[in-house]
Amino acid sequence: MVTDVVMVYKKDSSRDVNSEIRKGLENNFKDFCVCSVKQLDSIVVGVQNDSHFLLEGEFGDFIGALNDGAEIEVDGFCQRYVGNNMTRGEIVVSGSVGDGAGFGLRGGNIVIKGNAGDAVGQLNKGGVILVDGDIRDSSGLFMLHGDIIITGNAGSETGEWMVGGTIYVGGDFELGFNAKTANMANRDITKLQNLFSKYDIDADPSKFTKIVHDKTRPFYGDE
Amino acid sequence: MTNEKRIMNAGYIWNTETIKQVRHNARTGEYSLRGFGAERQIKTFDDVIILPGQASVAPVDKYREKCDTSVTLGTRFCDNPLELKTPVLIAGMSFGALSKSCKLAMAKGSAMSGSAANTGEGGMLPDERTMADNLVVQYSSGRFGVSSKYLNSGDAIEVKVGQGAKPGMGGHLLAEKVSPDIAEIREIPEGTDALSPCRFLDAPNDGDLAKHIELIREVTDWKIPIILKLGPGRIDEDVKIAYEAGADIISLDGMEGGTGAAPEVVIEQTGVPTLPALNQAVSTLEEIGAKDDVDLIITGGIRNGGDVAKAMAMGADAVYVGTGAMIAMGCIGCRLCHIGKCPVGIATQIPELEEKCNIDIAAKQVANYINAMTEEAKMLAQLAGHSDIKNFNRSDLRALDTETVAQTDLKLVGR
Numbered sequence: 001m002v003t004d005v006v007m008v009y010k011k012d013s014s015r016d017v018n019s020e021i022r023k024g025l026e027n028n029f030k031d032f033c034v035c036s037v038k039q040l041d042s043i044v045v046g047v048q049n050d051s052h053f054l055l056e057g058e059f060g061d062f063i064g065a066l067n068d069g070a071e072i073e074v075d076g077f078c079q080r081y082v083g084n085n086m087t088r089g090e091i092v093v094s095g096s097v098g099d100g101a102g103f104g105l106r107g108g109n110i111v112i113k114g115n116a117g118d119a120v121g122q123l124n125k126g127g128v129i130l131v132d133g134d135i136r137d138s139s140g141l142f143m144l145h146g147d148i149i150i151t152g153n154a155g156s157e158t159g160e161w162m163v164g165g166t167i168y169v170g171g172d173f174e175l176g177f178n179a180k181t182a183n184m185a186n187r188d189i190t191k192l193q194n195l196f197s198k199y200d201i202d203a204d205p206s207k208f209t210k211i212v213h214d215k216t217r218p219f220y221g222d223e
Numbered sequence: 224m225t226n227e228k229r230i231m232n233a234g235y236i237w238n239t240e241t242i243k244q245v246r247h248n249a250r251t252g253e254y255s256l257r258g259f260g261a262e263r264q265i266k267t268f269d270d271v272i273i274l275p276g277q278a279s280v281a282p283v284d285k286y287r288e289k290c291d292t293s294v295t296l297g298t299r300f301c302d303n304p305l306e307l308k309t310p311v312l313i314a315g316m317s318f319g320a321l322s323k324s325c326k327l328a329m330a331k332g333s334a335m336s337g338s339a340a341n342t343g344e345g346g347m348l349p350d351e352r353t354m355a356d357n358l359v360v361q362y363s364s365g366r367f368g369v370s371s372k373y374l375n376s377g378d379a380i381e382v383k384v385g386q387g388a389k390p391g392m393g394g395h396l397l398a399e400k401v402s403p404d405i406a407e408i409r410e411i412p413e414g415t416d417a418l419s420p421c422r423f424l425d426a427p428n429d430g431d432l433a434k435h436i437e438l439i440r441e442v443t444d445w446k447i448p449i450i451l452k453l454g455p456g457r458i459d460e461d462v463k464i465a466y467e468a469g470a471d472i473i474s475l476d477g478m479e480g481g482t483g484a485a486p487e488v489v490i491e492q493t494g495v496p497t498l499p500a501l502n503q504a505v506s507t508l509e510e511i512g513a514k515d516d517v518d519l520i521i522t523g524g525i526r527n528g529g530d531v532a533k534a535m536a537m538g539a540d541a542v543y544v545g546t547g548a549m550i551a552m553g554c555i556g557c558r559l560c561h562i563g564k565c566p567v568g569i570a571t572q573i574p575e576l577e578e579k580c581n582i583d584i585a586a587k588q589v590a591n592y593i594n595a596m597t598e599e600a601k602m603l604a605q606l607a608g609h610s611d612i613k614n615f616n617r618s619d620l621r622a623l624d625t626e627t628v629a630q631t632d633l634k635l636v637g638r
Contacts, residue, residue, distance in 0.1 A: 046374070
C-alpha cells in the first residue's frame with residue numbers, strides 16, 4: 001500500500017530532517033510526519049507552500065521559522081522562537097513553548113495551547129499569536145502591527161515600546177512603557193470569537209483587556 | 224554679522240567645529256545628525272606604502288603579462304561560493320536610506336563590473352535582483368523584508384550585527400519616510416516607524432548567533448555563503464565568535480564606514496579605524512588557525528585601488544565600497560543624507576530629486592569606478608611581482624611612521 005505521508009524519524013541533525021522534507025516537497029508530497037528527532041533546532045523552516053506537517057515530541061529552537069505557507073501542527077513542546085519571522089501559514093503547538101514565540105512575525109497564525117515564556121510577539125509586523133495559557137514578560141516589544149492574544153496572565157512590560165498593533169489579555173498583566181489599555185470594540189470581540197472557535201479555545205472575549213500603543217514615538221518623544 | 228556666524232579666536236580645543244556643535248546643541252537642545260562616516264584624523268591606508276619589485280623581486284609586466292583579479296568568497300561550508308571578477312564589492316546600503324534609482328544603478332553597475340551588490344537591511348527591490356548578477360541580501364535586527372523567498376533569492380546572505388558608522392546602535396526610519404514603496408519592500412505597514420533594534424533581540428544568549436546561522440543554512444539548504452557583518456568593537460573577541468558561529472565570510476566595517484544618518488558624536492567617537500581593525504581581525508584569525516577557512520571582507524573608507532591592494536596585502540580577501548560608489552554616481556558629499564533632500568537624487572525618496580539620478584549613467588559610473596579600482600590594484604600587484612592579486616602579502620607593505628607600525632605590526636620604511 002502506498003502512503004501519502006512522508007515519515008521523517010530517528011534523525012540526528014536538523015540538516016538530515018530538512019533534507020528528507022525537501023526531497024518530499026520536490027516530489028510533490030503534501031503531508032509529513034516528523035518524530036523521534038531529539039530536540040533539534042530549525043526544523044521545518046522556510047517551507048514555501050501549503051503542505052501539512054505533524055511534529056510529535058519535544059523540539060528545539062526556531063521550529064517553523066520563516067514559514068511561508070505551511071500548516072505545522074506540533075503535538076508536544078517547542079523551545080524558543082517558534083515561528084520566528086514567519087510570513088504565511090499556521091503553527092499550532094499542543095504544549096508549551098519557550099521564549100520569543102512568534103518573534104518578528106510578518107503574517108499567518110501561531111497558536112500555543114500551553115504556556116509561553118518571555119518575549120512573545122516581539123517585533124510583530126502583522127501576524128497573529130494566540131496563547132491559550134500564561135506568558136511571561138516583555139511581550140509585544142517594538143511591535144509594529146498584528147495581534148497578540150493571551151487567554152491567561154501576562155507578565156511585566158506587556159506591550160513595552162509598542163509602535164502599532166494590538167495585544168489582548170484575558171488575565172492579569174503589567175503594562176510596559178508606551179502601552180495603554182483601551183475599550184474592547186465590537187470588532188475586537190468578533191475577531192477574538194472567530195479565532196477562539198477556529199482553534200477550539202474556551203474563553204470569553206468580552207472579559208479581555210485590549211492594549212494599544214500610547215503616545216510616545218521613537219525619535220520624536222511625546223506626540 | 225550675527226553671533227551665530229561669528230567665531231573669534233578659534234583654538235585647538237575650542238575650534239570652529241566644536242563651537243558650531245555647542246551652538247547647535249544650545250539652539251536645539253538636541254544632538255546633531257549627519258551622513259557619511261568618521262572624518263577625524265586617524266591612521267589610514269595612506270600611511271602605508273607598497274614596495275615595488277626591483278632586483279630581489281621581479282615585477283610582472285602590466286602590458287604583456289596576466290594578473291588574476293578574480294576572487295572566490297565563502298568556501299568554508301556552502302556549496303556555491305561567490306565567484307567575482309574583482310575583489311571590490313558594493314557595501315550594504317538600504318532602499319529607504321537610498322533612492323530606488325540609486326539602488327538599481329548600484330545593482331546594474333555591479334553586474335557590469337563582475338562585482339556584487341548588497342541590499343542593505345531595507346529589503347530587496349525586485350529589479351535589484353534582476354539587474355545584479357550577484358546580490359548579497361542582508362538579515363539584520365529589524366528583519367525588514369526577510370522571508371524564505373528573500374533569503375533563497377540571494378547569492379549570499381549577510382547577517383548584520385553592526386556597522387562602522389554607528390556600532391552598537393540600531394537604526395530608525397521615520398514613519399513619514401515609510402512610503403508605500405518602502406513599506407512594501409520592507410514588509411511593514413505603511414506610515415509606521417521602521418525600527419532596527421541595536422542588537423538581535425532574538426539572540427540573547429551565547430551561541431544564539433550560531434543558531435541564526437544554522438537557521439539560515441537550513442532555509443537555504445547550505446547552498447549560499449553566509450557573511451557575518453561586524454562593526455568595529457572588541458574585534459578579537461567578536462571575530463572569534465563570528466568564526467565559531469559558523470560564518471563563511473566575516474565582513475568588518477571600520478569606523479570610517481558611512482551611514483545615511485547617525486549622531487555626530489557616535490560617528491566620530493566610537494569604533495576602531497579600518498586600518499588597525501583589519502590588522503586585529505587578521506591576527507585573531509591567524510591565531511586561532513582560521514585564516515584559511517574563513518574569508519574576510521574589510522570595509523570603511525576604502526576609496527581606490529591603492530586601498531584595495533594594501534587591504535589585501537594585510538590579509539583581507541575582498542573589500543566593500545559604499546561611500547565611494549555613491550560619489551562615483553554623483554554624490555557631492557554635502558553630508559546631508561539624513562535630511563532626505565539629496566540634491567543629486569541618491570539619498571532621497573522625493574520623486575523630483577530622484578529623477579536627477581539616471582540609472583544607466585549612474586550604473587556606468589559605478590562600473591567604471593570599480594573597474595578602474597580593480598585595474599589600479601592589479602597594476603600595484605604586478606609591480607610588486609604578483610601575477611595574482613591574492614598573492615599580495617604583508618612583506619609587500621611598509622608603514623610610514625611609528626604610530627602606524629604600532630597599529631598594524633608592519634615594518635617601518637627604511638628599516
